[in-house]
Amino acid sequence: MASTVALPARGLRLVARAPILANPLNLVAIALIVILAACALLAPVLAPYDPLAQDLAVRLKPPSPEHWLGSDSLGRDIASRILYGARISLLVGVVVVASAGVFGTFIGLVAGYAGGLADEALMRLTEVFLAFPALILAMAIAGALGPSLTNAIIAIAAVTWAVYARLVRGQILSLRQREFVEAARAMGASRRRIVLRHLLPNTLAPLMVQASFDMGSSIIAAAGLSFIGFGAQPPTPEWGVMISEGRNFISTQPWLSLFPGVAILLAVGSFNLLGDGLRDAFDPRLSRAD
Amino acid sequence: MRFLGFLTRRIVGIAAVMVGVSIITFAISHVIPADPVAAALGDHATDQQIAAFRAEYHLDRPLPEQYLTYVIGLVHGDLGRSIRTRRPVADDLFDSFPATIELSLSALLVAIVVGIPAGVWSAVFRGRLPDHLVRLLSLIGGSIPVFWLGLIVIGLFYYQLGWLPGGARIDNFVAPPPTRTGLYVVDSLLAGDLVALRSSLLHLVLPALTLGYFSTAVIARMTRSSMLEVLGQDYMRTARAKGLQERLVVLRHGLRNALIPTVTILGLTFGSLLSGAVLTETIFSWPGLGRYATAAAIALDFPAVLGVTLLAAIVYPLANLAVDIAYFWLDPRTQRG
Numbered sequence: 001m002a003s004t005v006a007l008p009a010r011g012l013r014l015v016a017r018a019p020i021l022a023n024p025l026n027l028v029a030i031a032l033i034v035i036l037a038a039c040a041l042l043a044p045v046l047a048p049y050d051p052l053a054q055d056l057a058v059r060l061k062p063p064s065p066e067h068w069l070g071s072d073s074l075g076r077d078i079a080s081r082i083l084y085g086a087r088i089s090l091l092v093g094v095v096v097v098a099s100a101g102v103f104g105t106f107i108g109l110v111a112g113y114a115g116g117l118a119d120e121a122l123m124r125l126t127e128v129f130l131a132f133p134a135l136i137l138a139m140a141i142a143g144a145l146g147p148s149l150t151n152a153i154i155a156i157a158a159v160t161w162a163v164y165a166r167l168v169r170g171q172i173l174s175l176r177q178r179e180f181v182e183a184a185r186a187m188g189a190s191r192r193r194i195v196l197r198h199l200l201p202n203t204l205a206p207l208m209v210q211a212s213f214d215m216g217s218s219i220i221a222a223a224g225l226s227f228i229g230f231g232a233q234p235p236t237p238e239w240g241v242m243i244s245e246g247r248n249f250i251s252t253q254p255w256l257s258l259f260p261g262v263a264i265l266l267a268v269g270s271f272n273l274l275g276d277g278l279r280d281a282f283d284p285r286l287s288r289a290d
Numbered sequence: 291m292r293f294l295g296f297l298t299r300r301i302v303g304i305a306a307v308m309v310g311v312s313i314i315t316f317a318i319s320h321v322i323p324a325d326p327v328a329a330a331l332g333d334h335a336t337d338q339q340i341a342a343f344r345a346e347y348h349l350d351r352p353l354p355e356q357y358l359t360y361v362i363g364l365v366h367g368d369l370g371r372s373i374r375t376r377r378p379v380a381d382d383l384f385d386s387f388p389a390t391i392e393l394s395l396s397a398l399l400v401a402i403v404v405g406i407p408a409g410v411w412s413a414v415f416r417g418r419l420p421d422h423l424v425r426l427l428s429l430i431g432g433s434i435p436v437f438w439l440g441l442i443v444i445g446l447f448y449y450q451l452g453w454l455p456g457g458a459r460i461d462n463f464v465a466p467p468p469t470r471t472g473l474y475v476v477d478s479l480l481a482g483d484l485v486a487l488r489s490s491l492l493h494l495v496l497p498a499l500t501l502g503y504f505s506t507a508v509i510a511r512m513t514r515s516s517m518l519e520v521l522g523q524d525y526m527r528t529a530r531a532k533g534l535q536e537r538l539v540v541l542r543h544g545l546r547n548a549l550i551p552t553v554t555i556l557g558l559t560f561g562s563l564l565s566g567a568v569l570t571e572t573i574f575s576w577p578g579l580g581r582y583a584t585a586a587a588i589a590l591d592f593p594a595v596l597g598v599t600l601l602a603a604i605v606y607p608l609a610n611l612a613v614d615i616a617y618f619w620l621d622p623r624t625q626r627g
Binding site for chain 1: 432433437449569572
């Protein structure tokens with residue numbers, strides 16, 4: 001669940017020393033993410049069938065020892081398609097979070113540190129992007145660029161970066177007047193050094209929390225765009241595409257849509273769980289309230 | 291006076307954001323690789339037809355001039371003509387918006403009625419079974435794809451059990467109530483039409499629950515954490531020490547204070563409901579803004595896409611403004627600041 005938090009500034013040490021592994025729920029989340037990553041990386045080894053191979057003789061078969069999660073309307077193995085789908089979903093999450101995170105952080109740093117007119121202009125721009133309902137803007141962009149997974153990723157990143165900009169700017173504003181920054185300035189540190197060595201590391205903890213939530217929300221957004229036809233296209237083994245393909249069979253062969261949805265739920269749930277855990281670990285104040 | 295100043299500042303801020311939104315949306319829908327002319331007229335259009343189409347939608351003018359024409363129209367309530375439906379976009383939006391509002395408000399109602407008690411219950415039983423249950427359901431609510439949940443509930447409650455309708459706003463054989471607000475439930479009540487009321491309520495159940503689950507999870511989590519903070523306060527101990535019943539302490543002293551942060555996120559929640567409505571409407575064949583937007587984006591119907599985006603983008607800051615106004619009256623501290 002996307003939410004921003006203000007965390008105390010203790011920099012890299014805070015991240016390194018946070019009791020992340022002390023919480024059993026974090027271990028569950030990390031284990032699930034490791035399994036997801038392993039499925040994605042080892043899909044060619046783990047998948048019993050080619051995810052694109054059609055076999056009309058076994059179309060619409062329920063789960064069985066031959067096809068663990070059944071087969072779809074073209075006789076493709078659903079388990080194999082889900083395993084390959086993990087690659088796409090993780091890729092979407094990583095690319096969106098990395099690109100939106102880097103761009104948004106840069107904008108936030110510039111706005112927060114420069115202040116004045118630049119801050120005002122950049123923050124108004126950020127507000128504009130925050131005002132858009134994410135999916136509608138993503139749909140407009142994906143529709144305009146043409147439906148494809150790459151364009152869906154561009155569209156989702158375009159509606160995600162603003163959160164990072166606002167988050168980083170807020171952190172910078174609260175850090176700028178702190179003693180360690182004053183001290184660095186008094187010692188003659190350059191503006192660039194202050195930003196990169198003193199301010200940026202202190203925004204890391206809240207950025208990691210936000211990134212974890214955004215991994216989940218971008219996986220859902222990409223699946224949603226693919227579901228309505230603006231993202232990955234058939235026959236790509238993408239989870240949203242698979243749910244869409246199973247839509248007409250929901251009354252008779254529900255497993256076509258059921259299992260890809262469970263895969264999304266588990267993937268997004270594990271990132272959300274990790275986001276919650278990281279937030280609690282970085283800010284003990286919140287974990288007491290939670 | 292302070293309130294007027296606050297209101298003016300916010301409205302100016304919203305107007306500035308809307309100018310930005312219109313520029314960006316206009317840029318997206320006009321500086322694009324896809325060709326709306328080909329999408330509208332097909333590959334076999336004559337040069338004359340193409341020229342007429344480009345002239346009708348001002349596509350033959352320079353971009354800044356196109357934008358200016360659009361803004362002048364906007365000020366006069368003219369959002370242009372839809373390429374797909376051939377009707378004024380404003381009329382299309384006027385027709386489809388009430389369906390989305392009815393769905394989103396119902397989902398918000400679900401979120402408030404279920405989410406707040408769930409959050410309180412969870413906080414009161416902290417660390418015990420009800421708490422674990424609410425937290426698990428909240429985690430699922432925040433992680434479940436709304437379009438998948440919609441499909442599953444249709445499969446279960448419509449196809450398997452046959453308990454509830456699986457799509458549309460009202461049964462085919464029931465005449466919709468005469469339009470006053472555009473909200474079928476309200477219009478049926480106003481017209482005293484119980485058959486239409488029953489049908490429209492039944493049709494609302496599955497889409498509202500599907501769309502509302504995410505917001506329910508958000509509100510339950512928010513209520514839980516603010517309740518936990520409030521439950522540890524001194525005035526709660528005092529209330530208990532006075533011998534008040536635990537139920538009264540929790541509801542009268544705890545919940546009233548814990549609700550303030552929850553009210554704040556209602557505005558944000560409404561914004562996310564609009565995005566969720568796009569997918570929910572697609573699943574449930576709900577003739578609202580979301581379905582209109584999807585069809586428009588597929589057909590590269592840029593006047594319609596622009597119109598929907600502008601409308602959706604203004605709802606979000608307006609919902610937040612409404613919350614801020616409520617806050618201004620609820621919390622005296624903001625009036626001092």
